[in-house]
Amino acid sequence: MTIVAMGTVAFDEIMGSDGAARAELAALGRWLQTTPESELRRRQAAAEATFRQLGITFAVYGESEASERIIPFDIVPRVFLPDEWARLSEGLVQRVEAINAFLDDIYGERRILKDGVLPAELIFGNPQFRPEIAGMRPPHGVWAHICGIDLVRTGPDAFFVLEDNARTPSGVSYMLENREAMLRLCPELFRNFRVAAVDSYPDRLLETMKSVAPEGVSAPTCVVLTPGHYNSAYYEHSFLADSMGIELVEAADLVVDDDIVWMRTIAGRVKVDVIYRRVDDDYLDPLVFRRDSMLGVPGLIAAYAAGNVAIINAPGNGIADDKAIYSYMPEIVRYYSGGAAKLPNVETWRCREPQALRYVLDHLPELVVKLVDGSGGYGMLVGPTASSAEIEAFRAALVAEPHRYIAQPTLALSTVPTMADRGLAPRHVDFRPFVLTGSRGVQVVPGGLTRVALREGSLVVNSSQGGGTKDSFVLMEAPGAQTQSQSQSLGGMTQVQTLGGAAC
Amino acid sequence: MTIEHRAVYRFAGAQAGLVQALRLTPPTSDDQTVVRWRIDVDRDARMRPGRDGFGNAVTMLYVDAPLDRLAIEVTGEVLTSNAHGVLRGATEQLPPALFLRATEATPADPAIAAFAHAVAAELEPLAALHAVNAAVHERFVVAPVGDASRPLAEAFADGTVDPVEATHIFLVAARSLGRPARYVSGYRQADGETVASPHGWAEAYVEGIGWIGFDPLLGRSPEEAHVRLATALDAGGASPVAGVPVEEA
Known part of the structure; x- marks a missing residue:
């Protein structure tokens, strides 16, 4: 995290800029005032005890950190108002559609280079552009099925994208576990606020996976592929497989024969149609990527090239979230969507x-x-x-x-009241919403992962450097719309819908 | 030209099954026409045709019975003509600019770059590449070396290199001059021989001409005696047989 606030007063997402709670969030302000600090601390400790018991000990920011400890949880939620969320969602849908269009183009016709929008050497010299899969196209043309778009905020409607994660973004288990803890520990908040449900995420993810199964497969078999229990995000891999009710496999459980992927089970071989992989491209297939590697599934890319399996997210996606490409995202969005990017980059x-x-x-x-x-x-x-x-x-x-x-x-990042050593105090936050793309369109899950810099004045939300997490409430407008306390099943997806907020 | 190539692979231990990618099918170009071609293996196997990201024809080979050896036999006939090394009428999946990038086996290297610049001096691009090719040919004794995995810089510092290293040195040198360069795997019928044997060489790209073959083992461009199979950024990517590490018997 590299953005610092200097000499400006940060926008507080609950308290506004003048110390009194924002009008729409007056009830939350009262809750913060009237709930004794000791009670808030007790609840926070209870949540952390649960996380420790569950073993949620992975790092959010990539693989560099392998230490086994929980990330601190903060009891004060971060809240998005319905109209704020609706606008943010529009921007996210536009951006993720552009990312998918870009990937389809750059590994195919490369129109964007022929039209001179990007310098060609930025792509061809970039190790994230994988020539090994050039010319291959994923089933239904969907590349970035799960995106975690990292955002920062400086005002009510001022959001900026810091980073597009289009490979294997992690952290969604925090979104779900944090919500579960809040429902249990602060039920009164869900009576007072119409909070959009997030716990249908596993159903939506499974629906997304099934929707991109190869043509002609009516009841696709989906699996989660993990590097194994030594991986720092293993908890999330098993959690997601579990909550979707599908198998969690390692490379050794899969075998490719006749360009078809099979899973070895005690009952014999089962054909696999969709793989949500949480392993890097390099370790997918030793015949194609790291040839020295004995990891991976030999023949997987041949099966993919033949159109017999969907890989989520698609191999080669790293070119879309690369740092050198980031600064061109506004041009990329404009090129594929035909309009200006609704969600700006940090000026670069x-x-x-x-x-x-x-x-x-x-x-x-x-x-x-x-x-x-x-x-x-x-x-x-x-x-x-x-x-x-x-x-x-x-x-x-x-x-x-x-x-x-x-x-x-340098930007003045927004803050949210957070439990600090000497009571509630403003702390800087960022946000990672999760965006799903299936064959029937893009949907934004109404929630996400809020990371908070626990040290005063700090802008570093990394878990390795004193960062914690918060629940992220998305408030709904229309009475009669579904809330967290009602039934959770949202059924299938519809064309480019924005779930939660005002759009359902 | 007639190709009859039989390779027997023995595995260190018995394998429960085998998945291999074979790049053993020659592509067509203006100067290379495939008259007949077939790949046979000496046991029950499934073979699936496909294409890799570089556009090479790939045959996936699947064997699901236990085996400790496998013989692959390639027989065919290819008509070639001499184009002085210039590749004409080939289908390209990727643009030349991609082939400027380094790989683990062909990393950018200051010593090789200095060598290339000294040889190329003020020459025009095409002449410079011919000069570099001749210089690699003259500078090194080509012979099998013990350690196939040594860094290329070490090979360059040594006087003796294996055939793949010689070609990789040419690739790194050409790229250091700003010329896209790639590895070609294929066959070559040596002077006085009646059959072709596996061979590797390089191609470099010159604006206005196209891809041009350079064979550092011969110190000149390939002529009719070379049959192209596959191209990639380095020998590993263009490997005719990719799979579990096997020793050719």
């Missing part, structure tokens, strides 16, 4: 462009400068906190190799 100057470089060199003390190929920890300058020597060192690096850098402004 690409130093490869002379005009941008000039601006960046003139404003170094205000900016965050990052390496796009992010090798090693040397690659970042946080202008407002950097010494003049550090700034000068970066100036030299920028002039020498401008194409390797981007720069972003």
Whole structure:
């Protein structure tokens, strides 16, 4: 996380900017005031005890962190108003549709390069562009079935995308477990607020998986493929398989024969049609990717190329959420959707462009400068906190190799009241909503993963650096719409719908 | 040209089954016409035709009975003509720009780049590539080496390289000059021989001409005696037989 707030008052999502709760959230403000702190702490401790018991000990931010501990949970929810959520969802749907269109194009016709929207070397020189799967197309043309779009916020309707996760985004089990804890520990909140349900997520995910099964398969067999119980997100893999009622398998449980994927079971071989894989491309198929690897399923990509299995998310997706591609996302969205991006990026100057470089060199003390190929920890300058020597060192690096850098402004990230050492206090948050794409369209799950920087003033929400999580409430407008306390089954999906909020 | 190639693979231990990707089917181009072609294996197996991301024809081979050896036999006839190494009329899945990238087996290397720049000097692109090809040919003794997995930089520093290393050095050198370059697996009928045997060489791309073959083992461009099978960023990607690590008997 690289964005810092300096000298500006952050927007508080519950308390607004003037200390009194935002009008729509007055009831929540009262709840915070009237519930004794000791009671809030007791509930928080109860939730954490449950998480410890369940063994929810994985890291949200990638594979670098293998330590076995729970991520702190904060009892105060983060709340989205119905209209805020509706607008945010529109932006997310547009962005994810563009990501899918981009992947379909870049591994196919590459129109976007022929039309000069992206520099070709940005794709062909990028290790995330996988030539091994060029020309292959996933069933139904869906590539990014599950996206976790990381957002930050600076005002009621001011959301910015920090990162698009289109490979194997994790964290959805937090969304579900946090909600379950809140329902149990703070039932009064669900009586007072119409909170959209999230616990249909496993059903929606399974529906999405089934919808992208190869043509002609009427009752598809779906599985979750995990690297195994040593993986830091293993809890989530088994949780999801369990709640969808499908098998959790490892590579050794799968075998490819005659371009068809089979699962070995005690009752014999069972044909597999859809694989939700939580392993990286490199370890999918040793005949195609890491040839030195004995992991993976030999022949899996041949089965995929033959159209006999859907792989969720599709191999090769890394090019869509790559750091070097990120700054072009507004152009990519415009190219495929025909309109301006409804959900902006954090403003980004690409130093490869002379005009941008000039601006960046003139404003170094205000900016965050990052390496796009992010090798090693040397690659970042946080202008407002950097010494003049550090700034000068970066100036030299920028002039020498401008194409390797981007720069972003420092933003005043929003806060949410959070239980701190000395009572409730504002803490910075970010947000990862989950967006599902099946053959019948895109849907935004009404909720997500809110991460909170527990240290005062900190903007680092990483679990390894004092970050925690919160439940994320999406409020619904229309009476009669379904709430968390009612039946959970939402049935099938409809064309490009935005679930929760005002749109159901 | 007649191809009759039989390879027997023995496995370290008995295998319960086998999944292999065979890149053993020559593509057609203006100067390479396949008259007849077949792949046989010496046991019950299922074979499925397909294509990899580089556009190569791939035959997936599936054997589900226990085995400790497998013989693959390729027989066919291919008509070739001499185009002075220039590839004409081939179908390309990926653009030349992709073949500037490094791989684990062909990493960018300062020593190889310095060598390439010294040889290329002020020459035009095509002449520079011919010069680099000749220089690789002259500089190294090509012979089997013990350690097939040593880093390419180590091979370059050594005077003796195996055939794949020689071609990989050419690829790294060509890319360091800004020329897209790729590995070609195939067959070659040596002078005075009546049958072709497995062989590997390189192709590099020059704007305005196209892909051009360079054979560092011969120090010149391929002519009629070369039959192309598959191309990729390095030898591993173009491997005619990919599967469990096997030793050719």
